[in-house]
Amino acid sequence: MNLAADNIRILSAAMVENANSGHPGGAMGGADFINVLYSEYLVYDPENPLWAQRDRFFLDPGHMSPMLYTTLMLSGKFSLDDLKSFRQWGSSCPGHPELNKMRGIENTSGPLGQGHAYAVGAAIAAKFLAAHLQNPAFEKERIYTYISDGGIQEEVSQGAGRVAGFLGLNNLIMFYDSNDIQLSTECAAVSTENTAMKYRAWNWNVITVNGNDITDIRKALDAAQKEATRPTLIIGKCVMGKGCRDDENKNYEHNCKTHGAPLGGKAFYNTIKNLGGNPDNPFVVYDGVKQLYADRKKELLTITAKRHEEEAEWARTHSKQAQKEQEWFEGKLPEIDWQNMQVKNGEPTRNASGTILEVLGKQVENMVCASADLCNSDKTDGFLKQTREIIRGDFGGNFFQAGVSEMTMSCCMIGMMLHGGVTTAMGTFFVFSDYMKPAIRMAALMEIPVKFIWTHDSFRVGEDGPTHEPIEHEAQIRLMEKVKNHNGRNSMLVLRPADVRETIVCWKMAYQNILTPTALILSRQKVQNLPEGVNYENATKGGYIVVDSLNPDIILLASGSEVSTLVNAAQLLQKDGIKYRIASIPSEGLFRSQSLDYQKQILPDNIKKFGLTAGLTVNLEGLVGSDGKVFGVNSFGYSAPFSVLDEKLGITAENVYQKILDYLKK
Numbered sequence: 050m051n052l053a054a055d056n057i058r059i060l061s062a063a064m065v066e067n068a069n070s071g072h073p074g075g076a077m078g079g080a081d082f083i084n085v086l087y088s089e090y091l092v093y094d095p096e097n098p099l100w101a102q103r104d105r106f107f108l109d110p111g112h113m114s115p116m117l118y119t120t121l122m123l124s125g126k127f128s129l130d131d132l133k134s135f136r137q138w139g140s141s142c143p144g145h146p147e148l149n150k151m152r153g154i155e156n157t158s159g160p161l162g163q164g165h166a167y168a169v170g171a172a173i174a175a176k177f178l179a180a181h182l183q184n185p186a187f188e189k190e191r192i193y194t195y196i197s198d199g200g201i202q203e204e205v206s207q208g209a210g211r212v213a214g215f216l217g218l219n220n221l222i223m224f225y226d227s228n229d230i231q232l233s234t235e236c237a238a239v240s241t242e243n244t245a246m247k248y249r250a251w252n253w254n255v256i257t258v259n260g261n262d263i264t265d266i267r268k269a270l271d272a273a274q275k276e277a278t279r280p281t282l283i284i285g286k287c288v289m290g291k292g293c294r295d296d297e298n299k300n301y302e303h304n305c306k307t308h309g310a311p312l313g314g315k316a317f318y319n320t321i322k323n324l325g326g327n328p329d330n331p332f333v334v335y336d337g338v339k340q341l342y343a344d345r346k347k348e349l350l351t352i353t354a355k356r357h358e359e360e361a362e363w364a365r366t367h368s369k370q371a372q373k374e375q376e377w378f379e380g381k382l383p384e385i386d387w388q389n390m391q392v393k394n395g396e397p398t399r400n401a402s403g404t405i406l407e408v409l410g411k412q413v414e415n416m417v418c419a420s421a422d423l424c425n426s427d428k429t430d431g432f433l434k435q436t437r438e439i440i441r442g443d444f445g446g447n448f449f450q451a452g453v454s455e456m457t458m459s460c461c462m463i464g465m466m467l468h469g470g471v472t473t474a475m476g477t478f479f480v481f482s483d484y485m486k487p488a489i490r491m492a493a494l495m496e497i498p499v500k501f502i503w504t505h506d507s508f509r510v511g512e513d514g515p516t517h518e519p520i521e522h523e524a525q526i527r528l529m530e531k532v533k534n535h536n537g538r539n540s541m542l543v544l545r546p547a548d549v550r551e552t553i554v555c556w557k558m559a560y561q562n563i564l565t566p567t568a569l570i571l572s573r574q575k576v577q578n579l580p581e582g583v584n585y586e587n588a589t590k591g592g593y594i595v596v597d598s599l600n601p602d603i604i605l606l607a608s609g610s611e612v613s614t615l616v617n618a619a620q621l622l623q624k625d626g627i628k629y630r631i632a633s634i635p636s637e638g639l640f641r642s643q644s645l646d647y648q649k650q651i652l653p654d655n656i657k658k659f660g661l662t663a664g665l666t667v668n669l670e671g672l673v674g675s676d677g678k679v680f681g682v683n684s685f686g687y688s689a690p691f692s693v694l695d696e697k698l699g700i701t702a703e704n705v706y707q708k709i710l711d712y713l714k715k
């Protein structure tokens with residue numbers, strides 16, 4: 050076992066040296082734990098990486114990727130050549146691990162703190178599936194995660210720790226690589242907290258061990274596996290850069306310098322020698338280590354053969370649930386009768402979403418909906434009405450009360466989907482999407498189709514004032530529509546529907562989008578329905594005509610509630626004999642993905658265009674063209690009733706009409 054850990058250390062250091070960039074120190078300290086985990090504890094099927102009830106390992110400090118790649122290489126998922134291409138163009142070993150379940154990488158990691166929070170979500174998913182499918186196989190599943198000083202310090206760990214303890218996630222086992230060193234300083238320079246006491250206060254089982262001692266690690270893992278009611282934190286006191294020697298062959302352990310740079314020349318040579326390797330040919334796997342992992346593979350094949358037998362037996366006696374399980378893991382969702390969805394006309398679009406969520410709550414058994422303590426405001430309580438809350442000891446509900454922790458909620462929902470078998474949506478106020486952005490970005494990068502339900506979408510929040518009034522948020526989030534994911538798609542779908550009927554179509558798109566995250570941006574205030582005759586189905590093109598005339602003099606365009614403001618302003622134009630077209634653009638990103646022909650059909654070049662937005666004018670500047678005009682709100686909002694704000698900020702039919710006339714006169 051010690052030979053294997055040293056082998057992981059040698060290979061990790063060699064990968065970084067070979068790439069001439071990377072992080073050797075942390076990986077070398079963590080080698081003992083990851084070796085014990087993969088060679089003795091983690092239960093996975095060497096022949097089926099997607100086995101639903103496999104144990105999962107979520108790495109938080111992605112910079113320690115060399116130890117993960119190396120261990121996965123020993124487990125047969127990577128080759129030595131892969132390790133040699135670490136951090137190079139096209140390599141399967143990018144600098145920080147990127148989601149690749151077929152190769153045993155359960156999550157993308159790098160932004161510290163998020164990785165272990167996904168693990169909390171995955172542990173919830175495992176318990177949810179055990180309860181909802183009544184399948185005991187999910188009770189055998191363990192979620193392991195690995196956190197470091199950086200993750201412990203990141204704020205999201207506060208939410209993840211609280212949630213895991215509160216829900217009593219005893220299927221969650223977290224190893225904390227407590228090496229007292231971080232990137233630029235020793236940990237003592239920034240913290241004196243008692244981490245063990247902190248986690249104990251959150252209802253965790255906390256065990257402190259020598260993180261480089263195999264016997265200690267085994268004992269802790271054994272105890273963690275037996276824990277019946279709490280998540281376990283194993284605080285492993287690890288030695289940063291274990292085995293490292295410097296240029297002069299002096300001890301180079303416990304040193305920040307090994308955090309993020311190759312050991313370099315002489316130091317590398319001395320270190321590899323010290324660890325028993327050959328500095329001139331470090332990319333070698335020792336025979337004994339090969340044997341260790343070959344033996345483990347055999348063992349795993351026996352373990353999983355037995356497990357698969359039990360599962361097959363269960364499936365025979367529970368054919369309906371087995372069928373469900375398969376569909377849930379394939380991501381198949383029940384057909385929803387969107388055509389006949391009933392919503393109340395003239396209501397806020399958040400209310401329409403609430404009504405839709407009632408239907409989803411009734412019909413989508415494997416859906417988990419969450420809210421960050423705003424369910425009665427963001428209307429996710431429509432969903433809650435149909436189910437009950439997930440609580441400690443009862444995972445038979447479908448609603449996750451995340452508490453006031455938007456980023457934790459986001460990570461948990463992403464983690465549930467990384468686990469598989471569930472689909473997720475979550476609500477909060479649009480302005481607080483700021484607290485979620487790091488997780489939104491990761492969902493977009495990993496292509497996880499979570500749904501974000503953001504209500505209170507403009508200054509029309511009103512009396513609560515500028516702290517609660519999103520101004521720049523639509524522009525911010527629409528940037529994600531412009532970023533392509535690695536499959537060439539818009540990395541996110543962002544929809545802001547114009548009225549309750551368009552909300553149905555947008556929710557349908559969100560529901561059916563299983564390739565990227567989707568955002569629904571919804572109004573707090575009532576929105577009048579668009580005129581009769583609108584073909585709402587065209588919203589699936591991202592932008593479409595809602596009112597038209599022959600040879601229009603001007604095209605008016607907007608998203609969300611401003612479309613109906615345009616409809617009212619246009620009625621005044623009519624009196625002046627001005628002919629207009631009104632386009633609703635719920636998603637510029639989706640609209641720009643249509644054929645150029647279609648785009649020109651809706652927004653031809655030779656007609657003047659006027660955009661209206663309750664946010665930054667940049668929201669629509671790309672749509673109106675260089676001679677177009679956008680009227681919007683380019684300052685923070687104010688505290689006042691929203692009808693007063695409408696007047697003061699000029700988002701009224703009368704004022705917009707005047708602005709259109711001014712523009713036409715130019």
Ligand SMILES: Cc1ncc(C[n+]2csc(CCOP(=O)(O)OP(=O)(O)O)c2C)c(N)n1
Pocket residue numbers: 072074075076110112159160161162197198199200203228230231232289308
């Ligand atoms: C959210 C976030 N902030 C900052 C960083 C940059 N960063 C990478 S590792 C690290 C700290 C490393 O300390 P630790 O987690 O203890 O890892 P070790 O030095 O022990 O390898 C920092 C600040 C990051 N990756 N993510």
Ligand SMILES: [Mg+2]
Pocket residue numbers: 197198199226227228229230231
């Ligand atoms: Mg550290």
